[in-house]
Amino acid sequence: MKKINLIGSTGSIGIQTLDVIRSHPEKFKLEALSFGRNFEEGIQQIEEFKPALISVSSDDIAGKVKKEMTYTAPVLYGQEGLVEAAVYGDADLLVNAVMGRIGLEPTLKAIEAGKNIAIANKETLVTAGHIVTEMSRKHGVKLIPVDSEHSAIDQCLHGDSEKEVSKLILTASGGSFRDLSRKELENVTVKDALKHPNWNMGAKITIDSATMMNKGLEVIEAKWLFNMPYEKIDVLLHKESIIHSMVEYIDGSILAHLGTPDMRVPIQYALSEPDRLDLKGGDRLKLWEVGALHFEKMDYDRFRCLKMAFEAGRAGGTAPAVLNAANEVAVSLFLEGKISFLEIETFVEKALDSHTPISNPSLEEVLSADKAARSSVLTYLN
Numbered sequence: 001m002k003k004i005n006l007i008g009s010t011g012s013i014g015i016q017t018l019d020v021i022r023s024h025p026e027k028f029k030l031e032a033l034s035f036g037r038n039f040e041e042g043i044q045q046i047e048e049f050k051p052a053l054i055s056v057s058s059d060d061i062a063g064k065v066k067k068e069m070t071y072t073a074p075v076l077y078g079q080e081g082l083v084e085a086a087v088y089g090d091a092d093l094l095v096n097a098v099m100g101r102i103g104l105e106p107t108l109k110a111i112e113a114g115k116n117i118a119i120a121n122k123e124t125l126v127t128a129g130h131i132v133t134e135m136s137r138k139h140g141v142k143l144i145p146v147d148s149e150h151s152a153i154d155q156c157l158h159g160d161s162e163k164e165v166s167k168l169i170l171t172a173s174g175g176s177f178r179d180l181s182r183k184e185l186e187n188v189t190v191k192d193a194l195k196h197p198n199w200n201m202g203a204k205i206t207i208d209s210a211t212m213m214n215k216g217l218e219v220i221e222a223k224w225l226f227n228m229p230y231e232k233i234d235v236l237l238h239k240e241s242i243i244h245s246m247v248e249y250i251d252g253s254i255l256a257h258l259g260t261p262d263m264r265v266p267i268q269y270a271l272s273e274p275d276r277l278d279l280k281g282g283d284r285l286k287l288w289e290v291g292a293l294h295f296e297k298m299d300y301d302r303f304r305c306l307k308m309a310f311e312a313g314r315a316g317g318t319a320p321a322v323l324n325a326a327n328e329v330a331v332s333l334f335l336e337g338k339i340s341f342l343e344i345e346t347f348v349e350k351a352l353d354s355h356t357p358i359s360n361p362s363l364e365e366v367l368s369a370d371k372a373a374r375s376s377v378l379t380y381l382n
């Protein structure tokens, strides 16, 4: 029986993680659970899974939970509570399904506590990949990808040596606006941006897919998860999201991972690897129904966020933390209707232009670059 701590339980990845746990009660047990503000979803999860520790974003939500729950367990809140939920008890695995850089501290603390990490929270690896990977090596814990592309690559690699790999090929759907020109992007709405063609995900990552920043963050995530130089990471436009990613070997062979766009597949694999379990429910891929798969070379002028992410990744040091922090703030401003879609990339570009990266930064230097980038983006509003 694998014991699991889950942070971000009420989000898209969190809910699907609980679905996997629910469908294999003989394999998985939920120990601790953390969510933010979604009380309705959270209280149902608490009553169903009866975790031994709960954490929420604030004191007022914690009060509501304590009043409503029908058994006794500690209910913590805030950043401290989030960390406590991540490191709780003798869980074997932390599933990090929170959105954004807030996932960094619980990840580091869980690594120190010797927990393997199933990581959906890509912002953590983008912000401080060098620290997270170094600490996981030091403490002998595994970083198991949940992101569909990285799970696909992990499954293709199957432990193969880096030396035999010539390229990791990340596929990109193109997001909600893939067929629009840059001119047409000037007036797109939040509502339209939130309509991803293939995946049903949280709001922030759906906007990241539309700007192609998601793929940029994934390039940096791949660099850290697979210890690959940027020269060996490529992105290919593939509008069907059927091939989740590929690995090209030095002899020219390419291995690809295919499946329906269903995040329960990589989530379940991250929980059970190296074993595979039945996927209960969900469609099987019927290639005769799909008919044809399409591929296009990436246009870096059209998708400038992807270009910026490659540049920030290559610059290294604190640059990826600034890219991520500026993007988190810009996306939330867009979702609040305060800036236009194209201003997301303009704001991120400005934050990167005004930042001089520090190489091999400490955690404090990373967090201070992150904080400064968040404040500077707000000043671009006026």
Ligand SMILES: NC(=O)C1=CN([C@@H]2O[C@H](COP(=O)(O)OP(=O)(O)OC[C@H]3O[C@@H](n4cnc5c(N)ncnc54)[C@H](OP(=O)(O)O)[C@@H]3O)[C@@H](O)[C@H]2O)C=CC1
Residues within 6 Å of the ligand: 007, 008, 009, 010, 011, 012, 013, 014, 034, 035, 036, 037, 038, 039, 056, 057, 078, 082, 097, 098, 099, 100, 102, 120, 121, 122, 123, 146, 147, 148, 199, 200, 201, 202, 203, 204, 205, 263
């Ligand atoms: N969705 C997907 O299919 C994929 C997502 N990812 C990555 O996984 C991560 C999660 O994405 P997704 O599930 O879409 O995001 P969602 O926005 O759907 O969910 C985010 C979760 O984090 C919780 N949360 C937010 N703030 C806090 C806080 N202060 N304390 C505790 N919990 C908090 C939210 O709680 P609440 O809602 O209760 O406030 C929610 O449970 C992201 O990094 C994303 O890039 C990667 C691949 C695919």
Ligand SMILES: CC(=O)[C@@H](O)[C@H](O)COP(=O)(O)O
Residues within 6 Å of the ligand: 147, 148, 149, 171, 172, 173, 174, 175, 199, 205, 208, 209, 210, 214, 215, 263
């Ligand atoms: C499901 C998942 O992993 C997302 O990151 C997805 O890949 C988004 O798709 P695109 O960024 O390719 O549009």
Ligand SMILES: [Mn+2]
Residues within 6 Å of the ligand: 147, 148, 149, 218
């Ligand atoms: Mn992905």
